[in-house]
Amino acid sequence: MAAVTIRGLTKRYGDNTVVEGLDLDIADGEFLTLLGPSGCGKTTTLRCVAGLEKPDAGEISIDGRVVVSGRTFVPPEKRDAGMVFQSYALWPHMTVRSNVAYPLKMRRRPRAEITSAVLEALEMVGLDHLADRSVGALSGGQQQRVALARALVARPSLLLFDEPLSNLDAKLRASMRTELHAMHERVGTTSIYVTHDQIEALTLSDRIVVMQHGAIHQIGTPEEIYADPVDRFVADFVGFENFLTGIVVDVDTWTSVVKVDGFPTALLARSSKHRTFDPGDDVTLALRANNVTLTDFNAASAATSTSAGTDGIPATVTGVAYLGDQVEYQVKVGAHTLKSRMSSPVRWAEGDQVAVVLQQDSLLVVKES
Ligand SMILES: Nc1ncnc2c1ncn2[C@@H]1O[C@H](COP(=O)(O)OP(=O)(O)OP(=O)(O)O)[C@@H](O)[C@H]1O
Ligand SMILES: [Mg+2]
Structure with missing residues (x-):
């Protein structure tokens, strides 16, 4: 050996x-x-x-x-x-x-x-x-x-x-x-x-x-x-399909609060152990498609607060693909397109209003490559 x-x-x-x-x-x-x-x-x-x-x-x-x-x-x-x-x-x-x-x-x-x-x-x-x-x-x-x-x-x-x-x-x-x-x-x-x-x-x-x-x-x-x-390139290569660019507004040891243009509230993201970020830093958020969940849109429960949150973000379905045991949706939040993969059957169609839930702890702050 x-x-x-x-x-x-x-x-x-x-x-x-x-x-x-x-x-x-x-x-x-x-x-x-x-x-x-x-x-x-x-x-x-x-x-x-x-x-x-x-x-x-x-x-x-x-x-x-x-x-x-x-x-x-x-x-x-x-x-x-x-x-x-x-x-x-x-x-x-x-x-x-x-x-x-x-x-x-x-x-x-x-x-x-x-x-x-x-x-x-x-x-x-x-x-x-x-x-x-x-x-x-x-x-x-x-x-x-x-x-x-x-x-x-x-x-x-x-x-x-x-x-x-x-x-x-x-x-x-x-x-x-x-x-x-x-x-x-x-x-x-x-x-x-x-x-x-x-x-x-x-x-x-x-x-x-x-x-x-x-x-x-x-x-x-x-x-x-x-x-x-560590960075967007590696994240992309190992299957993260959603990337959002934003600005850090607050940090503590394990999380960062990041403001992304077009999102009604700032997003709570997990800080990587590889790096620290400071308020004001431009960062990229990476998120796997199976950590993006859709629910029925309900105006009353949609996020309206200005605090950090990853729940109930209003979105529009722009694409639906049936993959067998899973369904892949494309949704638009402001100018951003997100990909979501959920268990079948198909529940929404193109043009539907939905609420997007970004799974806690799955939103990761990475370095732009
Ligand atoms: N004998 C050669 N002469 C000239 N260029 C070469 C030669 N062998 C490789 N290259 C170039 O070197 C680069 C790296 O090639 P390499 O074969 O190491 O890539 P790779 O990571 O193994 O890619 P793949 O996944 O396609 O096999 C490529 O741009 C390739 O075109
Ligand atoms: Mg090779």
Whole structure:
């Protein structure tokens, strides 16, 4: 097993700097995910760790050994890392067994050792019964398991995954996710996992690194990233769909009172533990669609006070989408459009007057990215 240290990692393609001064420490046995939108530099970072790319600057150590720094460059085959790619990169005409045996053959291991190691790796991924089938005659999910077995067979101290599940259908992706998680619990190999799928990141990781434009926005446990995103970019990436800009009018330790143009009362929002805000600060409020609830509009109970409140804000329904077990509404409050998701059945139609309730504690003050 291995801890990985990345310092000042920088990679350019021509004028395009795709990773810039990235610092990261991955603990021995940790499952760490790089999460971010397409083009943010996830694969490039992973390939630098694997030795498939040479960085322009920076240093990487694996298990205390410097593998790249200045003129030092340890080639990929000497880094003791197993890789699993999105495209399985298997030989379709060879059998499952031969595909999995390949890394050990390259290392010229004795035949008996190869036979038992291959069987063990295939048992780990539940494919021992298909050892003699040709890879071309397997389903996508089975092929991805072969790729996983091949990455595991040499018992590497580091596993590198680049979107390994993205070619699978939704159901298979979910079951492979569970299996990968169970495998990591069992084997405990230090793993760096690249994805743009927040569910994968949340379910698999000990820690998540959220990246944009080759730089890190936030590093945290899945719970921290999900509940307490540092800024609008991270919030947006982990599923907050409503953003309101406003001005802080009052603060205490845990809450801020924020005035948003067009809302009849100021809003009570949870302050993030990452930052403090002062009265007068421009801030962004982030809110998940399932924390926005609609109720029937009742003029008498609609918020009229000038104190802070998140209840009964008058709104107009501007869109309704039936999603099966849930209904998604778009409502207008002043010039703002909010998205709400509630259990079905459909209760309101476009043009209806409703009252919006913003769930206590779910309105979060975040930094504008
Ligand atoms: N060999 C290359 N030559 C030139 N530009 C490259 C090369 N490889 C990657 N890039 C560019 O570097 C940037 C980062 O690419 P990278 O593959 O690391 O992104 P990513 O986060 O893995 O994205 P995705 O989620 O789409 O896989 C992109 O703008 C990409 O076009
Ligand atoms: Mg990529």
